[in-house]
Amino acid sequence: MKKLIALLIILSAWVTQAQNQQQEDSLTIRKLYDLSLLQGQSYPWLEHLSNKIGGRLSGSLEAQRAVEYTKAELEQLGLDRVWLQPVMVPKWTRGNPEYAYVQTQEGPSTVVNILALGGSVATPETGLRAKVIEVQGLEDLARYGRPQIEGKIVFFNRPMRADLIHTFSAYGGCVDQRYSGAAEAAKYGAAGVIVRSLSHKIDDHPHTGAMSYGDLPNNKRIPAAAISTKDADYLSGMLKLNKDLDFYYKMSCRNFEDVESYNVIGEIKGTERPDEYIVVGGHLDSWDVGDGAHDDGAGVVQSMEVLRLFREAGIRPKRTIRVVLFMNEENGLRGGNKYAEEAKMRKENHIFALESDAGGFTPRGFSIDARDSQHEKIQSWKPLFKPYLIHYFEKGGSGADISPLKNGSTVLAGLRPDSQRYFDHHHAATDTFEAVNKRELELGAATMASFIYLVDKYGFDDIQNEEEILK
Structure with missing residues (x-):
């Protein structure tokens, strides 16, 4: 009995100490x-x-x-x-503001909102104008192959998934096309890359971010930019009507030592x-x-x-x-x-x-x-x-x-x-x-x-x- 009482006293003291500790922390x-x-x-x-x-x-x-x-x-x-x-x-600088437009043979040009991706090379001084091929991710490149990609601007248009509650999971599901899109598209002879902005919001504000060319030689690197979600939807819609439209963009970004x-x-x-x-x-x-x-x-x-x-x-x-x-x-x-x-x-x-x-x-x-x-x-x-x-x-x-x-x-x-x-x-x-x-x-x-x-x-x-x- 004495041992039981002693044990109860010890347990009571331990509980009291824990309660006091919790009160102090609170x-x-x-x-x-x-x-x-x-x-x-x-x-x-x-x-x-x-x-x-x-x-x-x-x-x-x-x-x-x-x-x-x-x-x-x-x-x-x-x-x-x-x-x-x-x-x-x-050290990378953006240079002058980027400029871009979409143009069909029949109609006037429509200006769209883009931002150079961090680390991208510039376009030629006069800009880059080419046909566009829309893909939904890096895996699509192999499906189309060089014959359909060479000389074109690859438009990565995979959106962030709206059904994922954790938005960072949605971001992680498509950030690879921003980071590695240019390096992968260049392997198929692409002239440039445009990437849908990583945002659930549909607006006119493009979202930049880091990209990498991996071990691609400097002379093989192609310009890469993000396009706003609203303009990405517009470009995608126009491509469904006319696959021969032209996309033009001009960027003067630069990498330094x-x-x-x-x-x-x-x-x-x-x-x-x-x-x-x-x-x-x-x-x-x-x-x-x-x-x-x-x-x-x-x-x-x-x-x-x-x-x-x-x-x-x-x-x-x-x-x-x-x-x-x-x-x-x-x-x-x-x-x-x-x-x-x-x-x-x-x-x-x-x-x-x-x-x-x-x-x-x-x-x-x-x-x-x-x-x-x-x-x-x-x-x-x-x-x-x-x-x-x-x-x-x-x-x-x-x-x-x-x-x-x-x-x-x-x-x-x-x-x-x-x-x-x-x-x-x-x-x-x-x-x-x-x-x-x-x-x-x-x-x-x-x-x-x-x-x-x-x-x-x-x-x-x-x-x-x-x-x-x-x-």
Whole structure:
């Protein structure tokens, strides 16, 4: 009986301790949300990045200004250390505005909206005019073959699937025609490539993005552009009526030698385990046609806000927390690769990395790249987020820039906002500061800070110890 009573006392004490711990965590998280919503800095930071600097294409003057601005702002937060990490990045310029039209033999020309894809070569100085062949994806090229493709402009018109609830899955289902379309079409003798913009929205705004020629020699490379969804529908409709119509476009984009740029890094040193690192970040570069507010200005300022919120809330982390503003995610991933390379060289122990690169919309939760045992522990924190309507804690991808840190033990995660409107703006002229809602942005920053707080406080040591014992 005495043993049973002692056991009950121990269990009661354990339950009480757990309840007190949960209450403490709940209050801390509430404080982080209050500070973000009432005294947040993410929105004015984003306003400066978007409206005072603008689109921040790798290697551009605007990208350098963004580096200088964010470094100065992090220094003002009183972090333990702020520095720049040099990285060589590609430099590509758009040149003069693109121009394109569709023309039939019988009628006048109709101007359509296009944007050069990032990394594309230019058209001839006088432009490129040719017949058009419409295909639904890379696999269609072999079906038509060189006899039907040679000398023509290949029009990739596979749309993002509207029946997929996860819009990133819809994007992933057709991004290959944008990225590899020119390289593959050139093998069949195509003169150029036009790609339907990757967006569910039907409008006049084309969406640019990265493309690659692979190992194709320079003299075999063909110009590649995105056409707006509305004009893609128009072109497709016209081709059904007249397969002999002409498409004309002119682009003056240009590739240069690599130039030096920087990742911007700031950290709060851990009080108990300074050699264990937690990373939070987004990418500082953007495309040039909008101001990169959603992609990825939002992720940049939310990540900066995490460290500011820790300071304001008086949280002194056990582990070292770093904010990393990566350069060149859009057309090379040089910043993410450079950070991981140097971290490995210095034998740094990264236990967790969180990325925000899905827009500044209402946060829904996180996708988590982790072992089952690590994921189960994170799931146990889910009730703490319920009051904030954060419910999505699912295994999946994390983020492009932190993916090079993957090593089998480091937990990677991505903030998952509501994505239904994200591809209305992604890589388009509509990705502007006015498209970002202040409250949604601030909720995302607080959600990230709360997750980082829990990872820092509890870590994953207990899981590793259990796994070692089982071995």
